[in-house]
Amino acid sequence: DAGVIQSPRHEVTEMGQEVTLRCKPISGHNSLFWYRQTMMRGLELLIYFNNNVPIDDSGMPEDRFSAKMPNASFSTLKIQPSEPRDSAVYFCASSSREYGYEQYFGPGTRLTVT
């Protein structure tokens, strides 16, 4: 399996622009997670889905952030409008009960907002 796939790997954008991060989970996994990693806050969960349904979005910073999972093989995290404080590495992870609960992470998207 190719593992969790994220795109783009790097994104540099100007404040106020819309940013869309993409994730393809491991085939057969039914849970998908979006995390953000910063030096100040460490690794924090933004939102997660079970069977394409958002379960907990309490970690989403504010209304500027939104996430969708239209089908079992694709999810997006959108920031609109972006701000410099959104600069971070965004990780997508997937897991499945059938495969032991552990979450497998994608390579991450390094976002820089100038």
Next chain:
Amino acid sequence: AQKVTQAQTEISVVEKEDVTLDCVYETRDTTYYLFWYKQPPSGELVFLIRRNSFDEQNEISGRYSWNFQKSTSSFNFTITASQVVDSAVYFCALSEGGTSGSRLTFGEGTQLTVNP
């Protein structure tokens, strides 16, 4: 609320030394999972191990071993005969509820540097 504490921010050792990374957790659930992940300089997060709350058996995998003690709410990770390639940030994490769709709460991580 669940919490994971990794008190050691940075550890530096010389190659071939043994090193133990500490992890202490807090949870009100009786069913939970504990994890260790490795984040090398390249940035990806690599899964190392998962333990459930009902299995306190220690585990060994090559040079890696894990000591899970519910009495002290600890899940420590030992690397035997450390190597330069072990240099990375190591994260301990906790998942409550015992389901695949449960959030991971991460500790702050321990930066391990293994010097030649």
